[in-house]
Amino acid sequence: MEPPRRARVTRSEAGGSRWEVATRELPAGLRPHVRELLGYGEASVLPRVQRQFPLPQVVVIIEFGPPIRVHDGAGVPSRYAGGFVAGLSDAWSDTGHDGAQAGMQLNLTPIGARLVFGVALSELTGHIVHLDDLLPPTHRGLAARLAACADWDDRFDMVESFIAARLAAARVAVDTVAWACQRIEASAGAVDIGRLAGELGYSSKHLVALFRDRVGVPPKLLARLVRFDRLIHRLKTGPASTWAALAAEFGFADQAHLTREVRGFTGVTPTGVRALLGELVIA
Structure with a gap:
């Protein structure tokens, strides 16, 4: 029991x-x-x-x-x-x-x-x-x-x-897209989407259409959100690190790429994100 x-x-x-x-x-x-x-x-x-x-x-x-x-x-x-x-x-x-x-x-x-x-x-x-x-x-x-x-x-x-x-x-079939989402999560957003479509036997266009219905966004955007989510979790719970080191750890091309992604997703600089995370009470 x-x-x-x-x-x-x-x-x-x-x-x-x-x-x-x-x-x-x-x-x-x-x-x-x-x-x-x-x-x-x-x-x-x-x-x-x-x-x-x-x-x-x-x-x-x-x-x-x-x-x-x-x-x-x-x-x-x-x-x-x-x-x-x-x-x-x-x-x-x-x-x-x-x-x-x-x-x-x-x-x-x-x-x-x-x-x-x-x-x-x-x-x-x-x-x-x-x-x-x-x-x-x-x-x-x-x-x-x-x-x-x-x-x-x-x-x-x-x-x-x-x-x-x-x-x-629920009566909608989700197994194929659920498998693809799991691959994206497991790779922390670093999976090659074209290769993923090929493994499923789909064109990239068909995979995007499936994702829009079952997920809401194309697989490439989901992968970016997964990578950003991992970065935010690291900032909340991990040891202090430089932005350059974090960029390398999470698969950004360089620190400038990380900064552009963070600004686009949050409206503030990476340093500003650290300050906002320090104010959070409810996740």
């Missing part, structure tokens, strides 16, 4: 702000499709804005606190009461709140998102969509049901059941 999985809740306080983050080990059946699932709550003295970097995942925010603001490239904010889904993108965005937020964040692999939401992921690429607009009637109002739960474990149970039900109901 599988031992019970209990949520781990971490609380912290600094500068007049309080945070709570809840995590729990995922069931084995969900791990191929879910990168992360966490609960969060924050109360701060002042409004807060945080930069979000593009990563190789579809982010689902299920809110049962005040809706956060999502700013577009011109800084114009939008709100999505109850939550939203952010498709893959090659651009950063800013999110903010007026002093309080609470909810759950579900980071899906692109294939996982294709199965859970049942729409071509090209429809989500570069867009923010209200969560209820992507759910069948039986699952709408998920945020309100989560808000009524007694504790974090009940919330994790509910979200995990929702994911499992949607995966079981």
